[in-house]
Amino acid sequence: MTSITRRAALAAGLATLADPALAAFPDRPVRWLVGYPPGGGTDVLARLVGQSMGARLGVPVVIENRPGAATNIAAEAAANAAPDGTTVFTAGNETLVFNPALYKRLPFDAETGLRPLGLMARFHLVLCTKPVGGAATPAEFLEAARARPMDYASPGIGSPHHLAMERLARDLGIRLNHVPYRGLAPAMTDLVNGTVEAAVLDMAAGAELIRNNRVRPLAVLSAARLDGLPNLPTAREAYGLQGFEAYAWQGLTAPGRTPDDIAARLSADLAASIAEPAVQARMREIGLDPLSGGPEQHRAMITAERALYWPLIKGLGLSLD
Numbered sequence: 001m002t003s004i005t006r007r008a009a010l011a012a013g014l015a016t017l018a019d020p021a022l023a024a025f026p027d028r029p030v031r032w033l034v035g036y037p038p039g040g041g042t043d044v045l046a047r048l049v050g051q052s053m054g055a056r057l058g059v060p061v062v063i064e065n066r067p068g069a070a071t072n073i074a075a076e077a078a079a080n081a082a083p084d085g086t087t088v089f090t091a092g093n094e095t096l097v098f099n100p101a102l103y104k105r106l107p108f109d110a111e112t113g114l115r116p117l118g119l120m121a122r123f124h125l126v127l128c129t130k131p132v133g134g135a136a137t138p139a140e141f142l143e144a145a146r147a148r149p150m151d152y153a154s155p156g157i158g159s160p161h162h163l164a165m166e167r168l169a170r171d172l173g174i175r176l177n178h179v180p181y182r183g184l185a186p187a188m189t190d191l192v193n194g195t196v197e198a199a200v201l202d203m204a205a206g207a208e209l210i211r212n213n214r215v216r217p218l219a220v221l222s223a224a225r226l227d228g229l230p231n232l233p234t235a236r237e238a239y240g241l242q243g244f245e246a247y248a249w250q251g252l253t254a255p256g257r258t259p260d261d262i263a264a265r266l267s268a269d270l271a272a273s274i275a276e277p278a279v280q281a282r283m284r285e286i287g288l289d290p291l292s293g294g295p296e297q298h299r300a301m302i303t304a305e306r307a308l309y310w311p312l313i314k315g316l317g318l319s320l321d
Helices: 005-020 041-057 069-078 093-102 138-149 158-170 186-190 204-210 235-238 260-275 277-286 295-316
Strands: 029-036 062-065 087-092 115-131 151-154 175-181 196-203 216-220 246-254 288-290
Touching: 029 041, 029 069, 041 062, 041 087, 041 115, 041 204, 041 246, 041 260, 041 277, 069 087, 069 093, 069 115, 069 246, 087 093, 087 115, 093 158, 093 246, 093 295, 115 138, 115 158, 115 260, 115 295, 138 158, 138 216, 138 235, 151 158, 151 186, 158 175, 158 196, 158 246, 158 295, 186 196, 186 204, 196 204, 196 260, 216 235, 246 260, 246 295, 260 277, 260 295, 277 288
Parallel strands: 029 062, 029 087, 151 175, 151 196
Antiparallel strands: 087 246, 115 196, 115 216, 115 246, 115 288
16 A cells, blocks of 8 residues: 555545444434335335435435334334434434323333434325315315314324324314325325315425326415415415415434434434435425425424424323223
8 A cells, every 4th residue: 555545545535434424323224214105105215215325324224114003113123123324214303202191001102212313205185075076175164164164084093194284174264074094095085076175285295196187276374375376375374374384394213322423424414315306306296395405403493383283282182002
């Protein structure tokens, strides 16, 4: 080895020691746990970001789907995994905000079992009605709901779609009849065929139905109008609900005891992957809004949404035990 080569190697080694984001990473594949079945928005997001992160880490990232128990099966597996950087888990508001209020006991510690690494994306939510005979405007929806409790579908009790609709109902002073399904696909099917009158759909799953007029979109629950649906009002605009916004969002976590240097490396590579123009373009193409923000922003999001949703869950008497 020449002196120049030795000096370059020494400099690279010193840089690695100085920057925890460049810390040595285990030379083994990373297992990325997803608490939902293959093919949905969460799974697609994990595969998209995982491919980019794998290239940065220098090891394959393998997606492992472990659906069930409102993501608790996958969360438990992640919390109990070796804290060596080779297991990560998609954890959003369902896992870290809703479930601690919906279950008296969780199979993992919601405070210390999972270490937030950073935010990834949020799913825009849209209030929709059945295509034939349903309310055609936000005003008609409100009038119909005031006359009688209408049936609305969701992917299940405690899902972001369910709790967003209940927040909207509470703020509008109306009562709705919740019809929970085992996933969003059957809920959307029954909305299209008119079995139920309304639902909150996320754009990742419902965009095609909305654009093809198979359901009627009434209002977006985001803070601002969507580029893809510029004529669709927000709930703030439609109903005068100042400050109202609701999303399904997701971040990445590692086992709670993951060392700081490994967590920093994962966080840095996650942030760099989310910032890639090609990754952001693909996210927007499938109806996702890329989010920037590291561990602190991830924790802040969890804290803020717990303050918002825990009183709602308690007030509704919801439980999944």
